[in-house]
Amino acid sequence: MHGATEVPLKEQIKTKANExxxxxxxxxxDIHRHPELAFEEKRTSQLAANYLRELGYEVTQGVAKTGVVADLKGGKATATSKTIAFRADMDALPMNEENSHNFCSTKPNVMHACGHDAHTAMMLGAAxxxxxxxxELPGSIKFIFxxxxxxxxxxxxxxxxxxxxxxKIPDAIFGQHCMPQVPVGKIGFLSGAMMAAADELYINVFGKGGHASAPHRANDPILAAVQIVNSLQTIVSRNFPPHEPAVLTIAAINGGSATNIIPNEVKMKGTYxxxxxxxxxxxxxxxxxIVHATAKAMGVRAEIEIRKGYPAVVNDKNMTEFAIDLSREYLGEANTITPEPMMAAEDFAYFLQACKGAYWMLGVGNEEKGIVHNIHSTHFDIDEEALRIGTGFVSYLAMNFLSK
Structure with a gap:
């Protein structure tokens, strides 16, 4: 029509996100009220599957037990069109909620304290x-729950x-995580290593117990354990280059039962x-x-098990820069920030090993509203305005990625 102007994509997306x-x-x-632990997300996955089917997605359930995968082929897709993937995690944590809002967890000792309820809701909204x-889609969308x-x-x-x-390996995969340290309205992007690989340490120290008044007749595993803990700290401080991020923490020591008994064994747990x-x-x-040499020097014996956890989250440089440019368009320069790397771990790392992509931190914090508690806190919450932003930005990024 003469004189008609086409509404820019950004405004279209923002309008739909508002609607x-x-x-x-x-x-x-709803998901927050009914949290489910790892591999028990039956209600959540069924909710997602039903919602996506009604939207016209091809839905596959039962992937890795309770996972859901939804695919949508665009009307302008061709045999050579790109595919973009997005991931949301669904599981909650084994902890009690101590918030006072009217949609608190209805399950004792189960709580969405890491924002996975919001991750899932935003991806459903973007879908x-x-x-x-x-x-108008010139390619295909894959949502992974x-x-x-x-x-x-x-x-x-x-x-x-x-x-x-x-x-088919997607041409790119993206994900987002609620972050209370980032103010609502902002998104944080970091190229390269963003989150750490995390390994679990299990150390048992075996000595010879005896009366605490006669340590010379025993081989004290508590003293040896203390020396092991101190010596382990030299790995980061004396073996790693100063610019190389690393953390080694012994977080649990268990041994002994009384003031006058040297025990036979001490057990320790930690993270690297x-x-x-x-x-x-x-x-x-x-x-x-260090564990074996220190134990030997102290006249005891030690066993150690290192359980390898998730690898580091390493964002692709080009995909991160692409997302940053779009965030500047969608939210503005001031709301597109660079956060510090985190030593927390995330299994989105495996997706980034299989496919180039990027992971970002979605601001959900709001000091004025008292929304300041960190993830995994019994008081964790989000400023729900972030849901509008996360839903819209994912949609905007998808449309731009497939058309460029």
Whole structure:
């Protein structure tokens, strides 16, 4: 029509995100009320599957037990068109909620304290926006609703092993995580290593018990354990380059039963986190050497088990820059920030090993509203305005990626 102007894509997406905002909020609250632990996400996965089928997605359930995969082919897709994938995790944590809002967890000792309820709701919202634009889509969309992010070996690895990308590896994969340290309205992007590889340490020290008044007649495993803990700290401080991020923490020591008894055994648990696979392996070697050598020097024996956890989250440079440019368009320069790397771990890392992509931090914090508690806190919450932003930005990124 003469004189008519086409509405820019950004404004279209923002309008649609506003229109479904209340629906996305209610989805998040419904999932929050009914949290489910790793590989128990039956209600959540069924909710997602039903919602996506109604939108016209081809839905596969039962991937890695409770995972859901939804595919949508665009009306303008061809045999050579690109495919973009997005992931949301669904599981909750084994902890009690101590918030006071009217949609708190209804399950004792189960709580969405890491934002996975919001992750799932936002991806469902984005799925609805993109389904409404299906006729204009010049490629294909894949939404991955993953179980068990919180428990190693994690649902991402199992989904990939089950053949998630067997037919076609997506051209890119993206994901987002709620972050209270980032103010609502902002998104944080970091190229390269963003989150750490995380390994679990289990150390048992075996000595010879006896009366506490006669330590010379015993081989004290408590003293040896203390020396082991101190010596392990030299790995990061004296073996790693100063610019190489690493953390080694012994978080549990258990041994002994009374003031006058030297025990036979001490058990310790800890975590070792790195951003670099080479230094990860070097650290494993040094941990083994220090534990056994220190134990021998103290006249005791030690056993150690290192359970390898998730690898580091390493964002693709080009995909990160692409997302940053779009965030500047969608949210503005001031709301597109660079966060510090985190030593927390995330099994989205496995997807980034299988396919280039990027992971970002979605701001959900709001000091004025008291929304300041960190993830995995009994008081964790989000400013739900973030749902509008996350839903819209995912949709905007998808449309731009497929058309460029």
């Amino acid at each position: 479904i905002f209340d629906e996305v909020v209610e989805l998040r609250r 609805k926006i993109l389904a409404s634009l299906q006729a 993953q179980p068990s992010e919180e428990c190693a070996p994690g649902g991402a690895k199992l989904m990939l092993e089950s053949g998630l990308f067997a037919d 986190r790195t951003m670099n696979e080479e230094w990860r392996e070097i650290g494993h070697q040094r941990i083994e050497e």
